[in-house]
Amino acid sequence: MPSQDQRRAETRARLIDAAAxxxxxxxxxxxxxEAVAEAADRTTGALYNHFGGKEGLLLALLEVWKEQAAAELLAGFEEEITGLDERLAAIFAALTRQDDDRGASWLLLEMELWLHGARAPAIAEPLARRYADVRARLAEGLSGWAEAAGVPLRRSPEETAVAVLGVLIGCAxxxxxxxxxxxxRAVVESLRDLLGLH
Structure with missing residues (x-):
């Protein structure tokens, strides 16, 4: 029989998945x-207990997606330079995949979060922190990749991370x-340009 902590973690995960x-x-x-609670097969009271309401649920969702986005982006720069084009293409494919419900909804959810954050100060600050964290982690990955590959970046790792993220999201x-x-192919070439590989 699951412990109370396990049941709470499962309820939290189900509510976040349903909300996404x-x-x-x-x-x-x-x-x-109520619709989120019903889709998660939980009560509205459970949603309020865990998140305080729909806004709190959105903030929790931001954290989950931050970790997933950072992991996918960083994975592309942890490989050897010989496979860089394939890794860059894999990053773009991960952002644009539509082979499952989660993949197809990622970009829509990203834009929904951005629009809501642009209109709601309570969401704007954590959303901006989320992007800042993703950029910082990407900058660290880019810096490590450039050093290992012996390819100096044209701009600082932080500025390069801003541009790389912009190309990826804009193209997606x-x-x-x-x-x-x-x-x-065109996205990979644009990213190679940013990384000073042409």
Whole structure:
């Protein structure tokens, strides 16, 4: 029989998963706390107990997605330089995958969070911290990769991280609406340019 801590962790995870799916498909404002609880097969009281409400649930979701985004981005720069093009293409593929519900909803959820944060100061600050943390971790990965590969970056690792993240997210947004117009090859070439490899 699961312990109370295990049951609480499972409830929390189920609510976050349900929120990720519903917020991405329908939008944050269109989804009620009751709908999230029902989708997670939990009570609305459990949602309020764990998160204090829908805004708190969104903040928790930000933390989960921050870790996932940082892990996917950093994985691409931990390989040898000989496989860099493949790793860069894999990063872009991870951001644009639509082979499962989570992959297809990631970009929609990302934009939903950004729009909500742009309009709600309570969300804007943690969202900005999330991006700052992802950029810092990416900058660290870029710096380590450049040193190991013997390829000096054209800009500081921090500035390079801003540009790399901008290219990836901007291209992923365009790809979401018109996949044939945004080829992985062109994205990889743009990233190589940023990294000073042309």
């Amino acid at each position: 799916d519903l917020f991405a498909r329908k939008g944050f404002h269109a989804v009620s706390a 947004l365009q790809h979401r609406l018109d996949p044939p117009a945004v080829e992985a």
